[in-house]
Amino acid sequence: MPEQEQDLRITDPSTASGGWGSLEGVAGILGKEGHALSTAALLRKQNKHDGFMCVSCAWAKPEPPHLLEFCENGAKATAWDLTSHRIDPELFARHTVLELEGWTDHALEQAGRLTEPMRWDAASDRYVPASWEEAFAGIGAALKGFDPKEVVFYASGRASNEASFLWQLFVRAYGSNNLPDSSNMCHESTSVALPKAIGVPVGTTTLEDFTHTGCILIFGQNTAVNSPRMLHQLEDATKRGVPIIIFNPLREHGVERFTNPQSPPRMLTAKSRLLAAQFHQPLPGGDLAALTGLCKLLLEWDAAGEAVLDHGFIAEHTHGFDAFKASMQRFGWEEIEARSGLSRAALEEAARTYVTADSAMGIYGMGLTQHRLGVEMVRMLVNLLLLRGNIGKPGGGICPVRGHSNVQGQRAVWITEKPELAPLDRFAELFGFDPPRDKGMDVVETAQGVIEGKVKAVLQLGGNLTRSLPERGLLEPAWRRLPLTAMITTKLNRSHLVHGRSAWLLPCLSRIEIDRQASGPQIVSMEDSTSGIHPSHGQREPASPHLLSEPAIIAGLAKATLPPNPKLDWDGWVGDYTLIRRTIAECHPEWFSDYDARMRRPGGFLRANPARKREWRTETKKANFLALESLEADPDMPLAQGAGHFQLMTVRSNDQFNTTIYGYEDRFRGVSGSREVVFLNPEDIAALGLAAGQRVTLETVAKDGVERRVRGLQVVPFDLPRGSAAAYYPECNPLLPLWHHARASHVPAAKSIPVRLHAEI
Incomplete structure (x- = not known):
């Protein structure tokens, strides 16, 4: 029978990922889906070489693995597939x-x-x-x-x-x-941007780079929800004193702190580890201006006599530096601050941390790719890494975090x-x-x-x-x-x-x-x-x-x-699937030679990636800087203006994977019982005379003659910039115009949709 609508409950968000909340979530779905004992036993083989690969996210599999190499969402995905129903x-x-x-x-x-x-x-x-x-x-x-x-x-x-x-x-x-x-709906912006920039369509980092890096920057990626097993690598990095700098419009509590479920002392004391050394909250799409500000600071400091750029690397391995440098001079700090939603002082804090590290990694998700200029955003992150030679060396590189397994x-x-x-x-x-x-x-x-x-x-x-x-x-x-x-x-x-x-x-x-x-x-x-x-x-x-x-x-x-x-x-x-793998190897020996045998070795094998060795298979035979033309991440759609106008981001909950909804508990955002919600800054709620739980309608602000509305959303206060809003995917897909997509990759621009909010009577 269809389930009945539940009452919305708003509580204080969980302050840490992992911990007892994660274990309770796993226990809950095991009981609900049946085969609880046998599925729980099977989880010990998840993401193990002699076991099965998780059907959820695509995060890397370490060798040797942890004792339990699965996360809460991965366990939910397994229980969901192995249901008794x-x-x-x-x-x-x-x-x-x-x-x-x-x-x-x-x-x-x-x-x-x-x-x-x-x-x-x-x-x-x-x-x-x-x-x-x-x-x-x-x-x-x-x-x-x-x-x-x-x-x-x-x-x-x-x-x-x-x-x-x-x-x-x-x-x-x-x-x-x-x-x-x-x-096409998420990382096509990556697949278009990276070949032009560094000659490969995928990231250059491996798990080993986490053990060598001196700094980690994360843009538009909610690790606790979308790739929780990465929290192990982030925790190990923080133990070594590696600063993690996060850029995300929403203050995502799950990625700030982590209680390792595989650490008995932390579980017994409920102690969590602070992961984020800095947490910056740009406006939706403001990452483009923020990255521009970071690059501009490095160029200014270097011009003033500080040795912050890797000039040897730039001269030997890159193309287009002078044009890129000239393009950065077009953008003044007033525009950068207005477009990013961040102060120059905040960007200086992040830039200072970045330039003091011998190596750095740039990690990102759909917060960069799902914009009209999503391809340009990815290339701006590449620009930042190239300025200090942070591609093709231990501990450095670019790391797009893929979703599907x-x-x-x-x-x-x-x-x-x-x-x-x-x-x-x-x-x-x-x-x-x-x-x-x-x-x-x-x-x-x-x-x-x-x-x-x-x-x-x-x-x-x-x-x-x-x-x-x-x-x-x-x-x-x-x-x-x-x-x-x-x-x-x-x-x-x-x-x-x-x-x-x-x-x-x-x-x-x-x-x-x-x-x-x-x-x-x-x-x-x-x-x-x-x-x-x-x-x-x-x-x-x-x-x-x-x-x-x-x-x-x-x-x-x-x-x-x-x-x-x-x-x-x-x-x-x-x-015999061995014959399929043999045929794949015949089609592309460089990537897949001896496919079947190498796959069976502990840890599998890494597909060839020339950029890791600073071999640039681009038209220029070098890594290419991008000369940026505009800081407006989503041209062709109006910015939020006036009371009731917001830039909407669609997001996922702790209790889902893409369009699969496991339940109605988003403990990291303090929401349970319903997904029909819209997250707003408390000051915006007060300014509009609204109250938590009040029902509102969102409609897209677009002059194309198409009416796009989602009704019955309940207001939830949350820590995000004023003028911004967030609501769940896929419930708010009706608000996204088909033509509102990344210009170069066609990825739907779901992270910045201009909407108008109306209170319902």
Whole structure:
């Protein structure tokens, strides 16, 4: 049954991450999902070389690992996948799809694992059981009737390297490069910025750099919620006296202090360790001006005679320094302070700490990437690091923190809409077909194509696109007009209910389940945020005997859709995943030579990264400075002006992972019982005559003729800059215009949305 709305409870936020609150959160979900004892025992193998890789975040896996190498959110993700709850045909017999649309996101996934293939029956508005043969034949026949360029094949970052490789190979053999993925919504700004700056699309740091660094700067990344296992590396750094400087509009308590759950003395005394030496709160999008201020200070100090720049490194390894230096002179301190929301004194404090360290790391998340100038923000952080030679030396480097557990790995095996990033000539040679050479659709272009009627079908390898994409008011009606939707999935979510005129649910094994094929139990692999590739062994018996693995489903679709081709050995690949890894290595030996053997060694292996060795594979053969043109992070949208106008950031809670909602407890922000809230500065609340808990409506300030509103949000006081607001993703996606995205990468600009607030009567 759908859950009932709960009453909002506002309390003082937890002052530390980890600790007893984390243990209580894990115990709570283990009890709720069932199999509590066996799942708790299984957690000891999470993120271990002979165990399974977490299905949640992509943070690095140390070797040797901690005794318990999982965090609260990782344990929740495991319990969520291994739930004892099942969705059988009886659920759909009792409820039409329209009735299920009234359920919350949490209730839909809480219903349990899907157990057999289903197709939507239009006459009854219900999903009904289907055989795998029927599903493959029906989808294959439909795909044969479409122009491949009108079909989109989305991939979620949870899919393994093996499944992702087969997915893109199937799509390209079909004749399409429409391969959007979850990176398009978060770190595509990284994938565009870093190749131009340093010649690689990924970060340069490894876990070893945390043991050598002298300073850590974190921009727009809430470690306690989005990558809690990194707190171990941050705690170890603070023990050595390494200063951690955080830039985040929200005062996130969980990243300021940490109580290590694996430290009995700290657990017994409830003592926490202060992680943040400095916590600066820029305005939403103010990081661009803050980074400019930091760079400007270093240039001014060096010009005044202080030796703060690494001139030897700049001369030997970089290009464009003079143009960059000249661009910094365009921006005065009045503008920098106004745009950043930070004083010159605050920026000087951070800059002084940075220049006194022999090495420094720049860590960042979507607080930088999800802006109109998200690409420029990433490159400004690179500029700051280049000024002191902090790329390509121990303890230095740039560290984008990826979200999905294998979003970086699937991009490495060519899940991309950009044909120039895939070895198409090698594909043609190895597999005997001519891959398409035209650019495919990313997620923004996919959504626009659906709205305009140009897209005819969407197949999803995981994910929840109708919930995670912007412009919901226009997108959902258009999505229902699609001739075909098909979802490879483990659980029910909103995108299964907002479906096309023909719709299929294809339930797959979880990564944590044993995947038995012709050659025996299989191993899959994935890549973490530091380019470390690790094996993952299934541990639990499948939730249903009718489930297939992701590679088996992809192969079934391919065989039903494509003409026979003896060089595309779908049955052989599914029978033995070692053959998939061998094929990947044949496609790109530099990255994947001896893939299978190296993956099986303790700790796995690091994919090659020339920038770590100061080999710059850019057009100039050097690392490139960016000459900045503007400090306005989100041009084309008005800044908050006047009473009731705010710059809105969408955020995630302690009790969710992307669109998966585990519960309603955000203890780091002191909110429980509801996600229908908006966080405001207490002074703004008072100035508007509002009260905590009062219901308000947010509407987007945009002159494009589209009405975007979210009603019924309750006011929650929080420590963030005046004129700023925060609310949960994906609930506030309806406020985000589809065209409001990073100019160079198309990442939706969800961290700065101009809104107007109205009190509800």
